[in-house]
Amino acid sequence: MISTKEMKLETAPGFQIVDITRKAEDELSNTGLNSGILVLFVPGATGALTTIEYESGLIQDLKDLFQKIIPEGLNYNHDRKWHDGNGHSHLRASLIGPSLSIPFSKGNLLLGTWQQIIFIDFDPPARSRKIILQFMGE
Amino acid sequence: MISTKEMKLETAPGFQIVDITRKAEDELSNTGLNSGILVLFVPGATGALTTIEYESGLIQDLKDLFQKIIPEGLNYNHDRKWHDGNGHSHLRASLIGPSLSIPFSKGNLLLGTWQQIIFIDFDPPARSRKIILQFMGE
Amino acid sequence: MISTKEMKLETAPGFQIVDITRKAEDELSNTGLNSGILVLFVPGATGALTTIEYESGLIQDLKDLFQKIIPEGLNYNHDRKWHDGNGHSHLRASLIGPSLSIPFSKGNLLLGTWQQIIFIDFDPPARSRKIILQFMGE
Numbered sequence: 001m002i003s004t005k006e007m008k009l010e011t012a013p014g015f016q017i018v019d020i021t022r023k024a025e026d027e028l029s030n031t032g033l034n035s036g037i038l039v040l041f042v043p044g045a046t047g048a049l050t051t052i053e054y055e056s057g058l059i060q061d062l063k064d065l066f067q068k069i070i071p072e073g074l075n076y077n078h079d080r081k082w083h084d085g086n087g088h089s090h091l092r093a094s095l096i097g098p099s100l101s102i103p104f105s106k107g108n109l110l111l112g113t114w115q116q117i118i119f120i121d122f123d124p125p126a127r128s129r130k131i132i133l134q135f136m137g138e
Numbered sequence: 139m140i141s142t143k144e145m146k147l148e149t150a151p152g153f154q155i156v157d158i159t160r161k162a163e164d165e166l167s168n169t170g171l172n173s174g175i176l177v178l179f180v181p182g183a184t185g186a187l188t189t190i191e192y193e194s195g196l197i198q199d200l201k202d203l204f205q206k207i208i209p210e211g212l213n214y215n216h217d218r219k220w221h222d223g224n225g226h227s228h229l230r231a232s233l234i235g236p237s238l239s240i241p242f243s244k245g246n247l248l249l250g251t252w253q254q255i256i257f258i259d260f261d262p263p264a265r266s267r268k269i270i271l272q273f274m275g276e
Numbered sequence: 277m278i279s280t281k282e283m284k285l286e287t288a289p290g291f292q293i294v295d296i297t298r299k300a301e302d303e304l305s306n307t308g309l310n311s312g313i314l315v316l317f318v319p320g321a322t323g324a325l326t327t328i329e330y331e332s333g334l335i336q337d338l339k340d341l342f343q344k345i346i347p348e349g350l351n352y353n354h355d356r357k358w359h360d361g362n363g364h365s366h367l368r369a370s371l372i373g374p375s376l377s378i379p380f381s382k383g384n385l386l387l388g389t390w391q392q393i394i395f396i397d398f399d400p401p402a403r404s405r406k407i408i409l410q411f412m413g414e
Binding site: 056061065100103105136138 | 278280313315317318319320321345346352353354355356357358363366367369370371373374375377408410412
């Protein structure tokens with residue numbers, strides 16, 4: 001059985017890291033599926049998905065890391081050409097990637113105890129975002 | 139239903155970033171499937187898959203980024219041992235990763251409007267490449 | 277058909293990169309499945325999965341790369357707050373990601389000849405680890 005859902009998010013301005021674990025678990029419960037795969041996907045080029053232990057120290061460390069390896073405010077070719085000031089957002093999103101696959105069993109996502117699913121909105125402005133959740137299983 | 143396809147590509151010499159979105163959509167149409175998951179996979183250790191807004195500014199920015207964080211021409215252990223001069227290609231490919239999962243619904247990949255699927259060939263020489271596309275759905 | 281397995285690993289102290297290709301192929305044989313998708317997933321926030329040509333030169337190059345872009349021993353917020361000295365491990369794992377999807381056909385994983393599946397344990401202490409392998413196919 002396949003069930004395709006859309007999760008909608010309103011993000012605040014600036015680099016946002018949002019814990020979407022609870023919403024994903026709720027959507028899994030709604031499907032009634034027992035075991036299978038959840039594929040999460042960001043339909044956009046400036047957002048990404050990964051997992052992390054969601055606590056404020058690491059959230060800040062992750063922001064610092066991106067500012068170090070792909071700084072905002074460099075003179076990116078994308079920004080010179082399109083003037084939307086988010087060249088860094090695109091590069092960061094391509095590096096982390098738009099998709100994440102998580103197995104579930106007995107109706108639960110098989111995440112670690114200290115592991116949360118995060119959506120990262122790398123775009124500077126506040127955005128209305130959606131994330132696709134596709135459940136495939138039995 | 140499961141359908142496994144091979145996409146063949148001839149890449150030019152040097153670091154190549156190829157938009158394969160149209161080919162993936164065509165293969166999806168050929169399957170006749172309505173909804174499910176497309177898993178793309180590179181069977182090789184110097185290629186990778188992600189998504190990006192495919193425009194020339196960002197393509198150059200992505201090349202600049204890799205040259206900054208994983209430079210070509212450092213004295214890599216791999217190159218000293220095997221003399222094939224592509225240590226940087228291997229590291230870049232492992233960082234981005236060989237697989238990408240994209241949900242589809244109503245016969246269409248659920249990509250964003252400005253989001254394309256890219257195959258990155260990190261290997262310096264021209265190569266005959268293949269990419270696996272596996273569609274699973276109904 | 278869906279088959280969910282757990283692979284258990286005991287890792288040595290320090291940054292470990294383990295080739296799990298053979299074990300994944302053995303588990304695939306055990307399922308009796310012919311074609312489909314293997315999703316591998318690390319249920320934990322300091323481990324990750326990708327592929328590489330598994331040879332000692334590249335293994336060292338990959339360790340050097342992580343020490344360069346996300347050094348151990350920086351004064352991470354996570355470490356100041358929780359004192360477990362593994363802020364770098366968390367950041368590295370989030371960058372590579374916890375999941376990997378590999379198609380299989382005719383009972384074989386569709387890997388390249390010189391491409392191995394690796395589990396990276398970024399945590400400094402020796403750990404008892406598990407990796408989820410979920411096979412979905414026919």
